[in-house]
Amino acid sequence: MNAAPTSDRIPRRRLRGALAVLSACGLLLTSCTATYLRLSAAHIPAGTEATAATAAVPAGLLRYYQQQLDWKPCPDKPAFQCTTLKAPLDYAHPDAGDITLAATRKRATGTGAERIGSLLYNPGGPGLPAITGLWGVADAFSSSVRAAYDLVAVDPRGVGDSTPVDCDTDTALALPKAGVITTAGEPDFEGVDAMHEKFADACQLHSGRLLPHVGTLEAARDLDLMRALVGDERLHFLGLSIGTYLGTTYAELFPSRVGRMVLDGAVDPAIDGYHRFLDAAHGYQVAWESFAADCATRADCPVGHSVGHSVEEANRTLDALVAALDQNPLQPGKDVTITGQDLLLVVTTALRTPAWEDLRVLLSKVAHRVTTAPQKLSAADQEDSFLGSFTAVNCLSAPLGPRFTPAQAEAALPEFVRVSPQFGAFYSTYLQWCAHWPVGPTQPSHRITAPGTPPILVVGTTRDPATPYAWSQALAHQLSSGRLLTRNGNGHTAFLQGSTCVNTAIDRYLLNGQLPPVGTVCT
Template structure:
């Protein structure tokens, strides 16, 4: 699930909210690289059909239904990726509708980096960074491959495939001018009913554009179908079992795969877990609360420092943040001809820093804004920039097919919900209450209800949860660990979104040992 969706206080369809903070924003800072697109988007959406039926998790490849066998038996042509010669690229053909495989095909893009050295190769390790809507290919090619340890790199080919609807894999294109400016986090919203109605109108305009331009594809980009696509890729890679690392929304995709195909689960890591059993209302309410916990953790640390720019207590720091944001709403801070900072941008920077977490840069950004200097703030906003051209369209199209990811509430219901959201998060509650309307007008009903996942008989699955994760709160990791029958929970007592490859030797060692050797960390293991 996500980056925080960027919103504007108008119903203008060109300013429709962007993705929630459920992607790997921290990864951009870790890589230090520009994630450039190595391919052109791939066309070819086919007519829509009905939702695919649930798979038999005990089935073997030999038991694949006859209508799907040619997908499982196709030959992949791997070629050097243009501009990235150490990576190979290919195209995978999958059915638009698994229940009616003769209804047409979709073409998905995938990339891989072959295992290094002469060590014992285990197989392929599929990677998904989250979103939904984030390009797995961009993340892997853009630097994430280099973060894996030598033991993992010698054991696996690293593989990324953009899910259906995303960037290079038959993308959802609503043909609107969605924003590409680096402001992908929370937005201020008043409790005024007219303003809430304006948000609702904006969502409706965006929905109508998607229905006009991408309507035939919209029923077929859900997580259930994406999980089935991963099983086709697993077979074509020559692996009996799927080895997988998923972050944030990628954990929801991985858990869905495990529930569909438990006998085909290999070594699976789910980091920054989404709870598939949660309903959309609680999803947004608990995420607002998660950002509040993260903010107060920062404020508590800041209060103890002599260079804290906002005060000496959590209460004072929070009050001054609100005052500063409101002042920027009234008078935009300008620096040069092209830079203008409003209250929304300030909140965006705060949320981005809480995700990373980068508290030193956040203190510098707050100090700079007070002095009229936006340099540090622009650094934070730049790290939230989305490089996936259809990320907004894909985010909504995928989320709105899953009840846990996308609620459908009226503007009146949002008005009634605001007090509870503000109690959960004085700083972020208004923004997340607004998100309750994001799929209210969506033309396709949800195909994946909130439900527990158990994956009976699956190989051991490692779940990683960060105690003060703002975007996927720690209770979700514990809930998923309770649901999956073969899971083991690794706890990271820290701040920020997700844990693997974020600087913890304890976490990285535990995950690497599991991936390379199949050895789970001890039950109850906590890294600090």
């Protein structure tokens, strides 16, 4: 790929604001390519049963499965233990070199018969560290689950404290002076294409050897390695958002090694990259209009002039705020610029939470052009490492990483605007995310049935914007042993989001293997 010449440069925080996609916005094997099927058969012999934690593995992988983990108190989190382990860069060629995986755990509080094993946790992303994700939620698990399980998280390859994807955008990336949307309100597809081309060039320059080996297929194999090293015969797993895709991939690769698996806010592995973002655009429209309807009941609603205002009025108000900021951005600090597209980014982020008070406050401040609006508006807290790992994982998966040209993305714009008048244009530009990525997808879109697994619990929220409810329905139907638990509510994912019904159902499943009755709907 050749970098387009340019004399302008977008500061890091503008790059972050333009490129940062939502963290849970936020995707294996029976239908994969014949090449990968042959590799899989070579490493996991057909019919092998996981009768022990270290089930038979090929000689080339044995040294990885026989490691001894050295758990020590985490420097910044003494209540947790931390360790590192080695994994092959390329499972098909174990002699090609190693990568490092970082892991953390919180030991189970129970003893004896109370203890079940380890529960591996992945919060989604992709590109977000699982370690810090577990640190943030471990104490919110019920005392019964904390007694039964060591809570364990592994930063996926390419992410966090594991061997990271490094795109070095500080020194290597010069971008054309183009935002995601022009001041006229139309997507700048050519500008977005140039941005992604230069970003891809920088990632290839600094992490080219790693990029082909950070996909979900490899991350699922790393999960199996971790399962063996913590001494479990079966993998007990809780995955949220795109973490559900990791769990689904594991179930297809290792059906006989699946234990109790919860997939919350599921990704449908049969979707393509186009519908990944089209469905999300529609999901955020539904969530926004749900917010607007709630806001209409409140006297302090910032997107209506009186109690009882219409959703249409809220839509017009949001459009006006976005247009005003694109034409005259807020500048709350040196080198910090808040445009209308930054506002859309933070609105979609806020819509993933089930409580909307912060969003009302934020929109009120923006409407009054308060320059001390929360710093998160600028998306300046997005790390460049997140952008690299997010892109690297997405682009190896057909369901996650569309590769549209500017002309193709522009042709899709009317459909995106039709399903989402407020967010469609914004999301149409994400169709170009992987157009210049140096590694093609290794995971095709296809239905995953994972025959031979124990029951798998799939959880979906009816107005989940990032992983629409229809995806959870589809996955539960595809899986040969899937059972759907529905939360009728707002926000992204359901576990630990305030529903006693959901939390209790998940606890019963994790502790006793007890599935909720067919058709269970929680609030």
